[in-house]
Amino acid sequence: xxxxxxxxxxxxxxxxxxxxxxxxxxxxxxxxxxxxxxxxxxxxxxxxxxxxxxxxxxxxxxxxxxxxxxxxxxxxxxxxxxxxxxxxxxxxxxxxxxxxxxxxxxxxxxxxxxxxxxxxxxxxxxxxxxxxxxxxxxxxxxxxxxxxxxxxxxxxxxxxxxxxxxxxxxxxxxxxxxxxxxxxxxxxxxxxxxxxxxxxxxxxxxxxxxxxxxxxxxxxxxxxxxxxxxxxxxxxxxxxxxxxxxxxxxxxxx
Amino acid sequence: xxxxxxxxxxxxxxxxxxxxxxxxxxxxxxxxxxxxxxxxxxxxxxxxxxxxxxxxxxxxxxxxxxxxxxxxxxxxxxxxxxxxxxxxxxxxxxxxxxxxxxxxxxxxxxxxxxxxxxxxxxxxxxxxxxxxxxxxxxxxxxxxxxxxxxxxxxxxxxxxxxxxxxxxxxxxxxxxxxxxxxxxxxxxxxxxxxxxxxxxxxxxxxxxxxxxxxxxxxxxxxxxxxxxxxxxxxxxxxxxxxxxxxxxxxxxxxxxxxxxxxxxxxxxxxxxxxxxxxxxxxxxxxxxxxxxxxxxxxxxx
Ligand SMILES: Nc1ncnc2c1ncn2[C@@H]1O[C@H](COP(=O)(O)OP(=O)(O)OP(=O)(O)O)[C@@H](O)[C@H]1O
Ligand SMILES: [Mg+2]
Numbered sequence: 001x002x003x004x005x006x007x008x009x010x011x012x013x014x015x016x017x018x019x020x021x022x023x024x025x026x027x028x029x030x031x032x033x034x035x036x037x038x039x040x041x042x043x044x045x046x047x048x049x050x051x052x053x054x055x056x057x058x059x060x061x062x063x064x065x066x067x068x069x070x071x072x073x074x075x076x077x078x079x080x081x082x083x084x085x086x087x088x089x090x091x092x093x094x095x096x097x098x099x100x101x102x103x104x105x106x107x108x109x110x111x112x113x114x115x116x117x118x119x120x121x122x123x124x125x126x127x128x129x130x131x132x133x134x135x136x137x138x139x140x141x142x143x144x145x146x147x148x149x150x151x152x153x154x155x156x157x158x159x160x161x162x163x164x165x166x167x168x169x170x171x172x173x174x175x176x177x178x179x180x181x182x183x184x185x186x187x188x189x190x191x192x193x194x195x196x197x198x199x200x201x202x203x204x205x206x207x208x209x210x211x212x213x214x215x216x217x218x219x220x221x222x223x224x225x226x227x228x229x230x231x232x233x234x235x236x237x238x239x240x241x242x243x244x245x246x247x248x249x250x251x252x253x254x
Numbered sequence: 255x256x257x258x259x260x261x262x263x264x265x266x267x268x269x270x271x272x273x274x275x276x277x278x279x280x281x282x283x284x285x286x287x288x289x290x291x292x293x294x295x296x297x298x299x300x301x302x303x304x305x306x307x308x309x310x311x312x313x314x315x316x317x318x319x320x321x322x323x324x325x326x327x328x329x330x331x332x333x334x335x336x337x338x339x340x341x342x343x344x345x346x347x348x349x350x351x352x353x354x355x356x357x358x359x360x361x362x363x364x365x366x367x368x369x370x371x372x373x374x375x376x377x378x379x380x381x382x383x384x385x386x387x388x389x390x391x392x393x394x395x396x397x398x399x400x401x402x403x404x405x406x407x408x409x410x411x412x413x414x415x416x417x418x419x420x421x422x423x424x425x426x427x428x429x430x431x432x433x434x435x436x437x438x439x440x441x442x443x444x445x446x447x448x449x450x451x452x453x454x455x456x457x458x459x460x461x462x463x464x465x466x467x468x469x470x471x472x473x474x475x476x477x478x479x480x481x482x483x484x485x486x487x488x489x490x491x492x493x494x495x496x497x498x499x500x501x502x503x504x505x506x507x508x509x510x511x512x513x514x515x516x517x518x519x520x521x522x523x524x525x526x527x528x529x530x531x532x533x534x535x536x537x538x539x540x541x542x543x544x545x546x547x548x549x550x551x552x553x554x555x
Contacts, residue, residue, distance in 0.1 A: 052443055084447060091445030101440035105458050105536045115444040118454060147536035160440075167444055 003030040005065055005171055005202045006051065012059035013046055013226075020046050022226040023060065030170075033203045035213040035234070038223035039249055044206045047223070048173050051204070052093040053086050065092060065170055091119065094164030098176040100156045102148040108135065108159045109144035112166045120167065134162035138192050154185030158192055165196075172196065174205040208253060214238060222246045295509075305506040309497060310513065318493030319514045321407075325489060326476045329411055333418025333475075334468070340423035341430060342452065355423070362420035368481055370417055374409035375485030410482040418475060425467045429460030461533040469526040473519045480515075490514055 006028040013021040020043045028034050036044050049055040051062060053070035061078070062069040070086055071078035081089070103111050112134055113127035122130070135141050138158035148156050157177055164172060174193065178186040190212050197203055197216050207213060213220050213234050220237040222230040222245075230237055230246045241247050295301065309315055343355035362370070378400035387394035396403070404412075433456050441451040480491035490511050498507040 054439055054442060087442070087445050087447045090443060093443070095440075095443035097436060097440065099436055101434075101436040103437065103440070103455055103459075105533070107536070114454065115446060118450060119445050147538075149536055149538060163444070 004028070004063075005030045005032070006204070007063040008047075008051070008060070009062075010060035011047070011050060011057055011062060013043075013050060013055060014058050020226050021050070021057075024223075024226070024228055025060075026221065026228065026231075028171075028202060028204060030202055031200045032218045033197045033205065033216050035217040035220045036204065036206045036223060037208070037210075037213065037220060037237075037249070037253075038229075042223045043226040044223055045175050046226075048095075048175050048204065048206055051171075051173060052090050052095055054095075056080060064089070087119075091115075091167050092170050094161075094167060094169035094172045096157070096160050096164055096172070096174045096177045098179050100148070100153070100160045100180070102156055102160055102163070104148050107145050107147055108140065108151065108162075111148070111159055112163045115163070116166050130166060131162075134165055135159075137165075137195075138162045139188065152185060153181045154188045157181065157189045161189075161192055161196075170202060172201055172203045174203065174207070176206050176208065178207070178209060210238060210254065222249065224249070300505070301509070302503060302506055305501070305503045306509050309494075309503075309507060309510045312497070312510075314493045314497060315490065315510060315514065318488060318490035318511075319518070321488055322476065322479050322490040322514075323518065325407070325411060325414070325479045325482070325487070326472070329414040329418055329479075330472055330475055332411070332415040333422055333471075334426075336415065336419035337422035337426045338457070340419060341426035344423065344427055345430060359420045359423050362417050367413070367417050367478060368484065371410060371413040371481050372484055374404075374413040375406060377404060377409060406482075406485045407487050410479075410485060410487045414475065414478060414482075418471065422468060422471055425464055425471070426460070429462075429464035430456055432463045433459045458533065461529075462537060465526065465529050465533060469522065472522055472526075476519055476522070477515060480511075 004027055006026070008024055008026045011021055011024040012019065024043075024047055026034075036047070038044050046055060050057050051064065051069065056070065061071070061073075067089065068078075069089060071080055073079075102108075103114065106114060109128070109131045112131040113122075113124075116122040116130060117124065117127045132141070132144060135144050138161055140155055140158055140162075143151060143155060143159070148159070151159065161177075177193070178189050181189065186209070190209065193203070193205070193212070194216055205212075205217070217234050219231060220234050221228055222237055222241075222243070224245050230241060230243045236242075237246065238250065241250060296303070340355045340358060343351040344359075346352055381400055384396065384398060384400045384403050385394065386396040437455055437459065438451055441455045442448075446455070479487075479489050482489050483492040483495060486492065494507040494511040498504045
């Protein structure tokens with residue numbers, strides 16, 4: 001029996017009167033790689049952002065590693081946590097963005113060690129050693145002194161992955177990590193993610209890379225209009241979808 | 255008659271860049287006008303040059319210039335810190351903070367600086383005695399004559415700093431807004447608090463946008479200190495006009511103080527360029543000249 005890393009129960013999220021997530025229930029086990037696919041605007045990014053409380057939720061509950069994310073429950077009411085406590089909870093969850101969001105005023109190495117030093121209180125020598133080791137892991141050992149503007153998109157995204165890993169997260173969230181990349185740069189980033197998966201990292205990946213999903217994912221979730229339409233192994237969902245909406249979507253993207 | 259393009263010169267051709275004759279002509283014209291002006295000032299019979307030279311390095315003038323520099327630096331520092339606070343308040347989700355900041359900014363931008371300076375300078379007439387304590391009790395922390403507690407120079411610094419804060423708050427706010435929202439999200443996702451994110455991620459990037467208009471503010475402040483003559487602060491212009499009211503050489507002393515103001519404002523360009531370079535690091539476009547930088551552990555602000 002493996003441990004549950006993410007336990008989302010009937011998560012609802014609205015922007016004004018528009019409901020973007022209409023009751024998402026999903027469990028992700030430790031070490032599992034889950035890919036989320038779905039049409040544009042279906043709520044994939046929003047769901048991911050709710051998992052580390054970049055967005056507040058309007059209903060339901062999210063447990064990450066056994067802890068209620070972003071809220072304290074008293075009776076049947078959830079009270080939002082203090083921002084200090086939310087910040088602490090986010091340290092255990094790494095996130096990688098479509099547009100990298102590296103800090104442009106810091107070098108690659110400084111990007112990686114900023115949070116370990118400034119947030120986790122690591123000393124400079126240990127942080128530098130960790131940073132160099134992570135750069136090595138993503139294949140950029142010689143790029144530590146480069147600013148993001150001096151790196152290709154693929155290299156920037158790999159630095160961003162290293163930056164997220166530097167806080168030693170138990171869960172990694174990827175929001176379309178290769179969508180902004182030139183096709184020839186996608187492979188390097190996916191390779192880094194594959195190695196991470198092999199090393200046992202729990203990963204939730206929003207992606208349009210069906211090849212990656214087939215090869216790496218333990219399960220694939222198809223989301224449409226803020227609801228889970230279909231869940232299963234990559235074979236079940238991608239090769240032999242049961243729902244009409246899944247079939248229609250896959251026909252369009254494949 | 256063969257046309258030029260019909261003759262085969264092979265590859266032995268010369269490329270001539272576009273010529274700009276008007277740049278040369280307008281440049282020459284401007285230089286001529288400037289020389290003419292300098293000549294007319296130097297040769298003017300009504301200006302006594304020996305008086306200009308005599309007072310250019312007079313100790314009162316030099317002391318005045320030192321006061322001017324001191325007041326400028328102090329006011330800009332206080333002003334910039336308050337401006338950052340006001341900008342953050344104005345961007346806050348808390349409506350009361352937003353309202354307070356907006357009120358402060360509107361008030362100090364909406365009244366003449368000269369009026370504010372005179373107000374602070376005359377505070378002693380409006381409230382002859384200052385008192386800090388708990389109202390309706392006998393508890394008193396400070397009590398004394400206003401002019402003792404707030405001498406003219408302090409009144410001047412308060413006036414200029416508060417006014418500066420109101421003006422540069424909008425500059426800082428624009429700088430903060432110019433930083434991509436994705437930066438804050440990335441910082442949050444790493445577990446950084448909002449304070450830490452502001453200090454280490456957002457403000458250093460905002461500086462790039464903030465520094466050029468702040469350079470203008472600095473120059474404006476340096477010149478505005480001359481308004482403190484109204485409340486008899488012994489800065490450069492006050493010193494110059496004290497001297498000229500005794501020797502009646504008004505024009506000469508205007509030239510003396512003008513020389514020092516011009517010198518000081520020109521020098522300010524150097525630190526500005528250094529700061530622009532510092533905060534521009536990493537923002538060079540791809541293929542730019544920026545060289546990778548060696549790792550520095552002492553990288554904290
Ligand atoms: N801050 C916001 N305010 C209002 N509406 C929003 C906001 N963020 C997202 N939405 C809306 O929520 C819906 C879901 O957005 P989301 O970004 O989660 O979609 P997505 O599945 O990630 O799409 P894509 O594949 O294009 O990235 C969209 O209709 C979007 O317009
Ligand atoms: Mg999205």
